[in-house]
Amino acid sequence: MHTFYVPPSQIDTDTATITDSEHHHLRNVLRISSGETIRIIDGQGNVYTAEILDAPTNRSSSEARICTHKFHTPPSPTLTLFHGIPKNDKMELILQKTTELGVTQIVPLHSERALQKPSQNRYERWHRVLISATKQCKRSWLPELCEAQQLEASLAQLKRFSLRLLLSPHAEQTSINPHVEIQHIKTVLRETPSASAIALFVGPEGGFSDQEITAAIQSGCIPVTLGTNTLRTETAAIVAVAVTAYEYQL
Numbered sequence: 247m248h249t250f251y252v253p254p255s256q257i258d259t260d261t262a263t264i265t266d267s268e269h270h271h272l273r274n275v276l277r278i279s280s281g282e283t284i285r286i287i288d289g290q291g292n293v294y295t296a297e298i299l300d301a302p303t304n305r306s307s308s309e310a311r312i313c314t315h316k317f318h319t320p321p322s323p324t325l326t327l328f329h330g331i332p333k334n335d336k337m338e339l340i341l342q343k344t345t346e347l348g349v350t351q352i353v354p355l356h357s358e359r360a361l362q363k364p365s366q367n368r369y370e371r372w373h374r375v376l377i378s379a380t381k382q383c384k385r386s387w388l389p390e391l392c393e394a395q396q397l398e399a400s401l402a403q404l405k406r407f408s409l410r411l412l413l414s415p416h417a418e419q420t421s422i423n424p425h426v427e428i429q430h431i432k433t434v435l436r437e438t439p440s441a442s443a444i445a446l447f448v449g450p451e452g453g454f455s456d457q458e459i460t461a462a463i464q465s466g467c468i469p470v471t472l473g474t475n476t477l478r479t480e481t482a483a484i485v486a487v488a489v490t491a492y493e494y495q496l
Contacts (some may be wrong), residue, residue, distance in 0.1 A: 247295070248276055249285040251388070254292070257312075262286050262296055264308040267374065272298075272308055284310060289380065289388030291318045296366040318386040321496055322351040324443045326407070328400050329483055330450030331360040336480045338375050344487045345379035347388050348496035352376075354394040357458055360450040397458055400447075401465040406471040409434075409441040411469035411488055413448045414459065416492060426463060431470040431486060444490060448483045 250272060256263040264272055264286075272278050280300035287293055297311035327344055330362075331337060331354045341352060356365065364372070373391055380388050404410050414428055447462060454462070465467060472485055490496070 247283060247285045248272075248278065249287060249384065250398055251377045252286050252288055253379060254288045254290055257286070257288055257292075260312055260314060261299075262294065262310045264310060265306065269308050283313070284351045286310065286312075287380065287386055287388075289377075291320060292316075292385050293318060293386050302343065302425070320387060320488075321350060323347060323408075323441050323494055323496075325487065325490060325494075325496065326351040326353060326443070326445050326484060327487060328353045328355050328397075328445060329453065330355045330357040330397075330446045330448065330479070331362045331364065331394065332450045332479050333362060337364075337372065340480050341372055341389075341391070342379045343484045345385070346383045347370050347484070347487045348385075348491045349389050349487055350387070350389040351392065353392040353400060355397050355400060355447075355450075356394055357397050357450060358455040359452040369393075397454075398461070401462060401467075404466050406446060407443045407445040408465045409438050409443070410445045411447065411486075411490075412454075412459065412462045412469045413446065413482055414453075414469040415472060426469060428469045428471050431472060431489055432493070434468055434470050437492060441494070444494075445491065447487055448459050448479060448486065453479075 250264055250268045252262045252264055278298055280298050282298050284296055284298060286296050293316050294312050295314045296312045299309045299311055304342065325348065327349050329340060376389055376391055411431065411434065447467060472482060477485065
């Protein structure tokens with residue numbers, strides 16, 4: 247059964263209106279016709295089965311009659327990924343894979359070594375990547391994609407998180423502060439089994455600067471490592487989210 251994303255505003259008690267790229271995919275790519283059954287998600291935990299209704303081929307939307315409805319509770323703990331904006335299209339891979347792994351919220355970060363300033367068109371493309379990944383892995387909750395923030399603004403929000411992790415290359419232990427212990431992420435996660443909201447900070451290419459790392463630690467972040475190998479920024483984000491999802495069974 248094919249899955250389609252329909253915003254809550256386009257779903258009534260009995261019908262759902264499928265528009266834009268989802269309508270194009272339904273009618274012109276999959277060529278689903280009237281009478282066929284589809285799966286619909288609204289990104290807010292609601293999952294429907296619905297029957298496509300007959301409609302002229304030149305319409306810009308499709309109507310579906312809702313047959314069943316089920317609500318899925320939000321994942322717990324929540325996992326917010328704060329990621330320094332990488333170059334080129336690496337963010338798309340990060341968004342896709344971390345969505346598949348269960349991330350709850352993604353916050354692109356402007357930092358000293360993050361050179362890209364995403365346009366509105368790029369944000370729209372990123373949102374489409376999230377929708378596609380959510381449909382592909384059959385999630386019922388769509389991750390929230392926030393507007394890009396300065397690192398300082400993100401650090402000011404940390405009180406709402408019960409666990410705050412800063413991904414830090416192993417070699418930075420002596421270069422930043424010799425008295426700060428950098429633990430393996432597995433150790434920290436297993437010492438905090440009841441976290442309700444987790445913040446995970448990952449730097450762009452080249453990582454966070456010394457000043458940014460110091461500010462994050464002073465704000466309550468725990469520096470963690472994934473091991474002795476130095477990973478690319480996109481690999482590090484995916485692995486860190488995967489390890490966290492495994493430990494908390496997201």
